[in-house]
Amino acid sequence: MDVKEATEKAVEHFKKFYPNVEKVQLEEVEITDDDKYWNIVLSFENMETTPLSYLQIGQQRTFKVFKIDANTGKVRSMKIRNLK
Numbered sequence: 001m002d003v004k005e006a007t008e009k010a011v012e013h014f015k016k017f018y019p020n021v022e023k024v025q026l027e028e029v030e031i032t033d034d035d036k037y038w039n040i041v042l043s044f045e046n047m048e049t050t051p052l053s054y055l056q057i058g059q060q061r062t063f064k065v066f067k068i069d070a071n072t073g074k075v076r077s078m079k080i081r082n083l084k
Contacts, residue, residue, distance in 0.1 A: 001070050003029055006038035010066035013075045014042055021045075027063065031070065038068040041081060
């Protein structure tokens with residue numbers, strides 16, 4: 001599986017859980033040193049409408065990390081990536 005296919009698998013998996021989210025963006029792509037997994041980072045605009053969200057300047061983005069099996073294309077995990 002190449003990088004394009006792995007990215008498509010991550011986006012497909014993401015949309016199953018977040019079907020109404022728009023503006024999904026590819027942020028990072030990495031294959032593990034042993035070539036077994038692709039790590040794909042996607043981001044999207046955080047559309048929360050809490051009282052505090054109106055006070056924040058600019059758009060907040062949420063990041064998700066997908067671990068994709070490089071041989072089968074199976075999504076092994078989807079995690080939140082926190083930026084500090």
